[in-house]
Amino acid sequence: MSANEFDRRVAEKLNEAVFTYDPGDWEYLTAQLDAARRKKRAILFAYTLPGVAASVAILILCTLFFSKKEVPVIAQHTANKKTTSPTPAPISLSDTTNDHTSPNATVVTHNSLPTPVLFANTKHKTKTIVANDGHTPTDTTVYNSAVPAENVVVKDRKEVVLPPICTGLPWKPELMPEPEKKKIHINVAGGINYGTLNTGYALGATVDRKLGKKLGIEVTVAYINNSSTTAMAPGNNSTPPYNMAGHPQNSTNVSYTTSPLNYLQFAPVAGYDIFKKVTVAAGADVQRLLQENDATIVYKDKTVIAPTLDMGVLLKTDYAVNNRLKGGVSYRIGANNLFTSSNYINRSYMQVQLKYRLH
Amino acid sequence: MAEYAEQEIIEGCLKKDRIYEEYLYKRYYGMFLTICMRYAKDVQNAKQLLNDGFVRIFMSISKFRGEGSFEGWMRKIMVNTCLEYLKSSEFKKAAQTIHKEVMEEKDGLVAYNDAVSNIDANELIAMLQSLPTVTRTVFNLFAFEGYTHNEIAALLKMSTGTSHWHVHHARSILQQLIMKRNEWYERK
Numbered sequence: 001m002s003a004n005e006f007d008r009r010v011a012e013k014l015n016e017a018v019f020t021y022d023p024g025d026w027e028y029l030t031a032q033l034d035a036a037r038r039k040k041r042a043i044l045f046a047y048t049l050p051g052v053a054a055s056v057a058i059l060i061l062c063t064l065f066f067s068k069k070e071v072p073v074i075a076q077h078t079a080n081k082k083t084t085s086p087t088p089a090p091i092s093l094s095d096t097t098n099d100h101t102s103p104n105a106t107v108v109t110h111n112s113l114p115t116p117v118l119f120a121n122t123k124h125k126t127k128t129i130v131a132n133d134g135h136t137p138t139d140t141t142v143y144n145s146a147v148p149a150e151n152v153v154v155k156d157r158k159e160v161v162l163p164p165i166c167t168g169l170p171w172k173p174e175l176m177p178e179p180e181k182k183k184i185h186i187n188v189a190g191g192i193n194y195g196t197l198n199t200g201y202a203l204g205a206t207v208d209r210k211l212g213k214k215l216g217i218e219v220t221v222a223y224i225n226n227s228s229t230t231a232m233a234p235g236n237n238s239t240p241p242y243n244m245a246g247h248p249q250n251s252t253n254v255s256y257t258t259s260p261l262n263y264l265q266f267a268p269v270a271g272y273d274i275f276k277k278v279t280v281a282a283g284a285d286v287q288r289l290l291q292e293n294d295a296t297i298v299y300k301d302k303t304v305i306a307p308t309l310d311m312g313v314l315l316k317t318d319y320a321v322n323n324r325l326k327g328g329v330s331y332r333i334g335a336n337n338l339f340t341s342s343n344y345i346n347r348s349y350m351q352v353q354l355k356y357r358l359h
Numbered sequence: 360m361a362e363y364a365e366q367e368i369i370e371g372c373l374k375k376d377r378i379y380e381e382y383l384y385k386r387y388y389g390m391f392l393t394i395c396m397r398y399a400k401d402v403q404n405a406k407q408l409l410n411d412g413f414v415r416i417f418m419s420i421s422k423f424r425g426e427g428s429f430e431g432w433m434r435k436i437m438v439n440t441c442l443e444y445l446k447s448s449e450f451k452k453a454a455q456t457i458h459k460e461v462m463e464e465k466d467g468l469v470a471y472n473d474a475v476s477n478i479d480a481n482e483l484i485a486m487l488q489s490l491p492t493v494t495r496t497v498f499n500l501f502a503f504e505g506y507t508h509n510e511i512a513a514l515l516k517m518s519t520g521t522s523h524w525h526v527h528h529a530r531s532i533l534q535q536l537i538m539k540r541n542e543w544y545e546r547k
Binding site for chain 2: 006007009010011013014015016017018019021022025026028029030032033036037040
């Protein structure tokens with residue numbers, strides 16, 4: 001307890017200490033306090049500024065986005081001018097009276113601005129502002145003053161000088177999104193087929209075109225090869241005889257000839273980008289048998305007809321490996337008997353395909 | 360100097376009124392400078408800590424919810440300011456030194472208790488300031504702020520044994536200083 005008593009007495013003694021107030025300390029504190037408050041404000045500002053800036057940026061972008069139908073006309077115009085003429089041609093003014101204008105009208109010689117340019121002078125004189133021939137402007141007051149819009153007349157002339165109202169816009173032309181060009185792409189395509197009477201390969205070309213942001217069409221023209229041969233029923237005089245080992249011809253009493261069924265494919269499909277790189281498509285698949293007449297063939301011990309014009313439905317999905325290369329899987333459903341009751345064979349097969357964009 | 364009620368001072372400080380801020384500063388100047396003197400090495404250092412503490416008080420006065428006394432709230436800020444200042448790398452290194460042995464209380468401590476009463480407060484502050492930083496801090500927290508050894512150990516990241524050791528070490532040094540001081544006066 002004596003130890004605690006010692007501590008208590010020390011504490012009591014310390015509390016007896018008297019320190020005289022020093023006004024200098026207060027002065028020092030006020031300086032410190034001001035600095036701390038300024039710092040706090042700066043920190044608050046630093047934290048809120050990015051948020052405010054982001055909000056303003058979003059607001060501007062939204063404004064530009066929703067008004068982009070009107071803006072690109074001027075933006076395109078300005079951009080074109082910039083590329084063709086890095087240094088703007090000076091403007092010369094002449095006080096020649098224009099016959100086509102009313103008094104107090106300013107004539108702007110301009111051929112590419114779609115709308116009248118709303119700038120003119122306060123002198124209310126009829127002036128022709130023409131693109132120059134190398135002279136410096138004699139009167140520049142036209143740029144900084146205003147005249148009623150109805151007094152401004154646009155006159156055609158080949159050479160174009162943009163008035164400052166175009167170049168002094170708050171947005172930059174390069175910020176404007178370029179209107180997406182609906183390009184036609186030409187691709188070479190190749191694939192391997194597996195399915196009813198169609199195990200082989202396919203080689204061809206496709207042409208695709210974007211119709212919208214996600215929608216597009218694609219037309220495929222390809223040669224469909226069958227590596228396997230097909231037993232031909234008698235009467236197929238147009239096909240040359242083939243000798244195939246191991247073919248089921250031996251199991252029947254009819255004498256068969258064999259021949260591959262090769263086709264020329266024409267497949268227009270409509271595609272939709274479900275993801276950035278993944279497209280699904282569906283469409284018709286019309287294939288022409290590369291022989292003159294329908295082929296009567298034996299399939300699963302039945303005699304069926306392979307028509308010269310083979311109809312089907314094509315379902316496919318593509319994955320864009322990069323800008324030029326695409327891989328895809330498609331499935332063809334034969335639809336020869338969809339509208340007729342004929343004994344046509346429905347050729348269905350799956351194809352693994354690679355496409356390379358040439359253009 | 361005009362007298363203001365505590366609530367009035369708080370409201371004035373919330374409005375950043377310099378009159379109320381200066382009044383608060385003057386009112387607690389002596390009390391808080393004493394606290395700072397106990398933790399600091401010298402007067403200049405103590406005044407620096409005092410002003411740092413007051414800046415904190417004024418900047419965070421809006422956080423005072425009226426729970427507990429205003430003086431206690433300010434005192435806590437002041438002590439924390441001193442502790443944060445002392446938590447330098449040197450302080451941390453020293454605080455990590457483990458002292459397991461517990462010093463025995465010397466006989467005749469009662470005599471020192473009486474001697475304390477005869478010492479001037481400023482002399483005692485000077486004696487406290489001569490203590491090693493960690494020892495002084497632990498002793499301050501234990502003897503004057505009412506912290507337990509467990510709380511000190513948690514606050515200063517040391518063992519409770521080390522906290523014990525520092526308190527005893529502080530007492531021992533203070534007693535020696537008091538003895539030397541008395542001897543000097545006797546000779547004189």
